[in-house]
Amino acid sequence: MITRLLVANRGEIARRVFRTCGSLGISTVAVFSDPDAGAPHVAEADLAVRLRGARPSDTYLAVDRILEACRASGADAVHPGYGFLSESAEFAQAVLEAGLVWVGPPPSAIAAMGAKIEAKQLMEAAGVPVLPSLDLAAPAEFPLLVKASAGGGGRGMRIVRDAGELAREVESARREAAAAFGDGTVFAEPLLERARHVEVQVLADRHGTVWALGERECSVQRRHQKVVEECPSPGISPELRERLCAAAVRAARAIGYVGAGTVEFLVKGDRVAFLEMNTRLQVEHPVTELVFGVDLVRLQLEVAEGAALPPVPPGPSGYAVEVRLYAEDGDYLPQSGVLRRFEVTGEVRVDSGVESGSVVPPYYDPMLAKIIAHGSSRAEAVRKLVTALRRAKLHGLTTNRDSLIKILTTPEFGAGDTHTGFLDPDGPVHATIPDPHQADELPVLAAALAMAAANRRGTAVLAGLPAGWRNVRSQPRQARFEEAEVVYDPLPGGVTTISVEPHEVVLERDGVRHSFEVARYDDGKVYVDSVACHVELTPVPRLPEPVEHVAPGSLLAPMPGSVLRVEVAAGERVVKGQTVLVLEAMKMEHRIAAPADGVVSVVHAEKGQQVEAGAVLAIIQEGNS
Template identity: 65%
Template sequence: MISRLLVANRGEIARRVFRTCRDLGIETVAVFSDPDAGLPHAAEADRAVRLPGATPAETYLDQKAVLAAARAAGADAVHPGYGFLSENAGFAELVTGAGLTWVGPPARAIGAMGLKVEAKRLMRAAGVPVLPDLDPGAITEFPVLVKASAGGGGRGMRVVREAGDLEEAVASARREAESAFGDPAVFCEPLLTGARHIEVQVLADDHGTVWTLGERECSIQRRHQKVIEEAPSPAVDAELRQRLCEAAAAAARAIGYTGAGTVEFMLSPDGGFFFLEVNTRLQVEHPVTECVYGVDLVALQIEVAEGAALRDPPRPSGHAIEARLYAEDPAEGYRPNSGTLHAFAVPGVDAEFRAPAVYGLRLDAGVTSGSVVSTHYDPMLAKVVAYAPTRSAAARRLAAALAGARVHGPVTNRDQLVNVLRHEAFLSGATDTGFLDRHDTTAALAGEEAVRLSALAAALAQAAANRASARVLGGLPSGWRNVSSQPQHAAFEEAEVAYRITRDGLVAEGHEDTVVAEAGPSEVVLETGGVRLRFAVARYAGRVHVDSALGAVTLTPLERLPDPAERIAPGTLLAPMPGSVIRVAVSEGDTVERGQPMLWLEAMKMEHQILAPADGVVATLHAEVGNQVETGAVLAVVTEE
C-alpha cells in the first residue's frame, strides 16, 4: 500500500493528484522550481522539496534531482502527472529500480509508444488502422503533416501545404522537438482535411482486464494543441464507438498496458479512423471522462499500481465540456503572456479537482489570485468543466462561467473560448481540427459601447477613490463647481470619456442617456437607455480591469504629461515576451515586407515568429542568436519606405 506519494509535476495536475491522495489518506510530496515557490501546489502538499533552478531541464526534467527529492521526503511512490517525465521510460525504470512504486504503465509500454514511428509499426501489426509514413525527400502530394517522433502536445508539428515550404517546416520542427523532448527526429504523414481528433480513455490492470471509457473529442485546437474537449463526441454513434473502443483495447493489449492511458485517432469525414498515438499517462482532459462516467481516474491509477483488480466498468451519463484557460493572446498568434495574476475567480463552481456530485461546474486550476505566471512553463492557468444532461446545456453553462470570470493580469484566451462555445457551428457539432482556421473567434466579448461604458466607470471609480482619500472636503464630488462650465475628462489607450455634474447628478458627456446611479472606488452603477448595469473596477499598476455583464475590459490609463523620452520610434520591433533568440533571418540593410518573419524566439517551450512591423529597410538589428531578451527589449528598427 502506498503511504506517501511524490508528484513529479507542477500546477493544476499536482493539485489534482493531491486532492485524490487526501481522499485516500495518502501523504503527499510536492517538488517546485524557484519560479514556482509561491504556487499553490507547493503549499498544499504535506511536504515540499525545492528543485534549484528555473528552466524545465534544471528542475522538473532532472530525473536524478526528482528521485533525490523523493528519497529526501521519504516517499514510497511517484506519480508523474502529464508532461515532463510522464512518458519517459528511463525515469520509470529509475523509480522502480529505487524500490519505489511507479503510478503509471510499465516502462516497456512507455518505451514502445515513445517513438511514434515505432508505435505505428506495432499498431499496424495489431490490426489497428494507421496512416502511411512519408519520406520527406520523396513527397509529391500535399498537404502533409511534419511530426516529432518523440513527445506530443503539438510541439514539433508543422502543416505543409506546398513543396517549397517543406524544408523550412522540417528544420523548424526538428529545432522545437530537440528543445522540448531532447530528440530532433521527425517524420511526415498525409494531413487529413476535415478530420476530427478523437481519443479513447483506457484503463488496464495487471490481471488482464482492459476498460475503455468511451471517447473524447478534442478537435478544437490551435498550434495542434487542444483547447476545448468534450465527452462524448457529437459525431460518434454507438456502432462507431464500439469500433473505436475495440481498436483502443487492441492497442493497449498489444503493448501490455496497465494503468490509465489514452489511444488517439483521427476520424475522417467518411467515418474511417486512423491511429495517431498512445499517451501513456493521464491526459489533461481526463476530467470530462470522470464527469460522464462518475469515476476518479487518479484513484483508479493508484489502485492498479497497488495491484488491485478492476471491477465492472461504469456506464456513462450526460455530457461534459472542458475549456483550457491559457495566458495567451489569440489575436496575436497565440502569443503567451506572463506576469502577476492579480485576481482569479470563476463564478458558480460546484467542485474543484473532482466531478460534481450531480451536474455542475468543475474547476481544476494551478493558480490563485496573486500567483505569478512564469515564462518557463506552459501558460495554461486552469481547466473549467461543465457537466450537464445535454451538450447544449453544458456549452451554455461553461460559456456563462467563463464570461463571468474575473481574470486580472496577463492576457488570456477567455473571450475566444466563449466565442467558440457560443458559435453556431460548434453548437451544431461541426467541430473538426480546422475549426479555428475557418472561423474568426478572436473578437473581444466587449464591443465599442462596452469599452466606452467601462472607461466611464473606471474614471468615476478613480474619482471616487480620490475623494475618499482627500484630506479636506472629501464629501464633494470630483470637479465640483458652483457653475459647471467644463466636463471632467479621463483618457485611456482604449477610449476617452467625459462627464459633467448637473442638477440631476453625473451625466456622460455626449451620451445624455447615460447617467450615474452609484459611484464608489470599486463599483459603479450606470443607467443607460433605461437599463442599469453594474461595473466592478479594479486598479493595478498601469492597468484597470472592469468587469460587467457587457464583458471584461482592460484599460491602460494615459499619462496627462508623458515623458517624451519614453516614446517609441515608429518601426521599432520590441520583444513581446522574455525568451531566447534562436534564429535571425535578416541583416541590417535588408528590405522587408510587413508580416515577414524576421527572427524567432523560444519561450514557454514553443517557437514564436517575430514579424516585420511595416514595409521598409532594417535600419538597426540588435538581436543575435543565443541572446536572452526581456519583454520590451528593442530587437530591431525598420525604417518605412
C-alpha cells in the same frame, strides 16, 4: 500500499493529484523550481523539496534530483502527472529501480509508444487502423503533416502544402522537437484536413482487464494544441464509438498496458486513423470523470497498488465540456507576470495551478486552469461553462477567456460541427481574442465614475459633496485613458447613474440597468468587469513623466526568450511577412516577421542571446529607401 506520494510535476496536475491523495489519506510531496517556490502546489503538499541546480526550464526534467527528493522526503511512490517526464520510459525504469511505486504504465509500454514511427507499425500489426507514412525526401502527396516522433502537444509539428516549403519546415520541426524532447526525429503522413480529433480513455489493471471509458472530442485546437474538449463527441455514432473503443482496447492489450492512458484517432466520415497513444493521464481527463462518475487518479493509484478493476466499466451519464484557460494574447503568444486576481465561480469544476497573486513564469506552459461543466444535455453543459467564463474575474494578464466564449457561442459549435481546422483563418471560427482596449462607452464611464468616487472618499475637506461637484460648470469633466476618453459630467444622453461607489457602479442606459465591478491596482491599471464585458484600462496622468519612445519600425520581443537564429542583416531589403528572426520560448519557435516592406536599418539581436519581453530586436525603415 502507498503511504507517501511525490508528484514529479507542477501546477494544476500536482494539485489535482494531491486532492485525491487527501481523500485517501496518502501523504504528499511537491517538488519545485525556484520560480515556483511560492506556487499553490508547493503550499498544498505535506512536504516540498526544491530541485536545486537545474535551469528553470529543465528543473522538472532532472531525474537524479527528483529521485533524491524522494529519498529526502521519504516518498515511496511517484506520480508523473503529464508533460515533462510522464512519458519517459527511462524515468519510469529509474523509479522502479529505486524501489519506489511507479503510478503509470510499465516502461516497456511507454517505450513502445514513445517513438511514433515504431508505434504506428506496432498498431498496424495489432489491427488498429493507421495513416500511411510518407517519404520525407520525396513525398507522394501534399498537403502533409510533419510530426515529431518523440513527443506531442503540437511541438515539432508542421503543415506543408507544397514542395517549396518542405525542407524549411522539416528543419524547423526537427529543431523544435530536439529542444522539446531531446530527439529531433520527425516523420510525415498525409494531412487529413477538417477531420475530427477523437480520443478514447483506457484504463487497465495487472490482471488482464482493460476498460474503454468512452471517447472525448478534442478537435478545437490552436497550433495543434487542444483548447476545448468534451465527452461524448457530438459527431460520433454508436457504431463508430464501438469501433473506436474496440481499437483502443486492442492497442492497450498489444503493449501490455497498465494504468490510465489515451488512444488518439483522426476521424473523417467513417474513416478512422490512429494518431498516437498517450501513456499517461491526459489534461482533459475531467470530462470523462464527470460523465462516467469516476476518479481516474484514484483508479491510477489503486491499480499501481495491484488492485483489480471490476470486469465491466461504469456507464456514461450526461455531457461534459472543458476549456483550457491560457495566459496568452490574440496571436497565441504566452504571457507571464503577476495574476492579480483569479476568481471563477458558478456550477463548474475548476482545476487550476494558480490563485490570486500567483506569478506566472515564462518557462512553462501558460495554461492557468481548466474549467469544466457537466449537464444532462450538451447545451446545458455549454451554457454553464459560458456563464462561468463571463462572470470570471481575471486581472493582471491577458487571457483567452473572450476567445473561449466566442468559440462556445458560435452556431457551428452549438451544432457539434467541429474539426481540427475550426480555428483556422478560413475555418468557421477564427477565434482571435477581442482587443480589451476597444471598450464600449459604459464600462469606461463606470471606471471614470468609480475613480472620481474613490478620490472624493479620500478627501479631508467637504467630503459630503458629490464627486465632481463645482459652482461653475465652465468645462465638462472627463477622464482620459490610454484606450479611451470619456466625458462623465455631464453624462452622455440616455445614461443615468443608479449608484456610484469606488468599487461598484450601476448605470442605466435607455431603460436597461448595467452593473460594473471596478478594481484598481498600485500600477494604475483599472479593470472593469460585468457579465457583458471585461475591460482593462490605463489612466493617462495629468502630468506625465518623460518617457523613452521606441523608434518607428522597431520589432519588439513579444515574450522573454532566446534568439534561435537571425535571418536578415542590416541593409537588407525585406517584404511584409518575411521572417526577420526566430525566438525560442517555452520550447517552441516563434517567428518575428517584418510588419511592412522596407530596409533593415539595424539588428540588435544575435543567435543565442537571451532577451526580455519588449526588447528591441531590429528596426525596419519602411518604404523603398
